[in-house]
Amino acid sequence: MRKALVLSLLTVFLGGCASEPAHRDISGIWINQAAIDAAAKGGNLREALLAYGPNLEWDIDTQTAQARYTNGFERVEGKLQPEDKGVWQVDFYGSSATALSLAGEELLQAAADADPQQVFARSSVNVAAQDPLGTSFEKALKTAYLGGQWRIAEGAGQGASVTFLAGGQLKGLPGMNAYALCLAGDCASMSGEYDSLWLQQGETGAAHIFVRNGKQLEIFEALDASQPDEMPQLYPGKREWVLEKQR
Structure with a gap:
């Protein structure tokens, strides 16, 4: 009788454990693949980021109980702790907490007062240990959005091939050897409804407006409509180049 009672209690205990989802390890770099996929269709970059943002990348370490995210212009760190039903909570100093969980192979960020629900995929991008948070997302985005071979259809260097590399290097565009896409923050505020990027040669560069179709x-x-004491308000001026994607 005693043996049967022990077995019965053990069955109840094991059944109760099985009903609680395990806290699977969520450590690693997670990127907003949905925003990248939307941008890769070849339309307005900012619209794609706004539709699936605002957060672009998470860096999570369950061993140190640390979680960080970036939305393109700020980097926020929080304390990670397990909650019930397989949910991890990230507590941020001075602001509300964020709930994270795994849905299959994706990381789910639960909807909160200020943010919608978002989904992230594990990053397969190789980055250096010293690279800043957000590098994985930016490299994946640049590859999807501007990767491949382009040809100058109009403008200086007409007929030449142009390559935008994931690390920010630029080949083939006359007078330019580096670029950066504007994702959020001050550069986005300055360009308003327009997409913008930074083109640079050596130590000298300037913002440009671009249209992807x-x-x-x-x-x-990029021309500036602001007064001297105002934040720049950029709008498109002379068209400098038309590039056509070859492959």
């Missing part, structure tokens, strides 16, 4: 990329000089 499928396999065509137009790059414009």
Whole structure:
């Protein structure tokens, strides 16, 4: 009788444990693949980021109970702790907490007062240990959005091939050897409704407005409509290049 009672209690205990989802390890770099996939269709970059953002990348370490995220212009760190039903909570100093959990192979960020629900995928991008948070997302985005071979259809260097590398290097565009896409923050505020990127040669560079329409990329000089004591308000001026994607 005693043996049967022990077995019965053991069955109840094991059944109760099985009903609680395990806290699977969520350590690693997670990127907003949905935003990247939307941008890769070849439309407005900012619209894609806003539709699936605002957060772009998570860096999570369950061993140290640390979790960080970036939304493109700020990097926020929080304390990670397990909650019930397989949920991890990230507590941020001075702000509300965020709930994270795994849904299959994806990381789910639960909806909160200020943010919608978001889904992230494990990053397969190789980055250096010293690279800042957000590098994995930016490299994946640059590859999806501007990767491949482009040809200058109009502008200086017409007929030449242009390559945008994931690390920010630029080959083939006359007078330029580096670029950066504007994702959020001050550069986005300055360009308003327009997409913008930074083009640079050596230590000298300038913001440009661009329009992506499928396999065509137009790059414009950026003009400023602001007063001297105001934040710049950029708008497109002279069209400098038209690039066409070859492959």
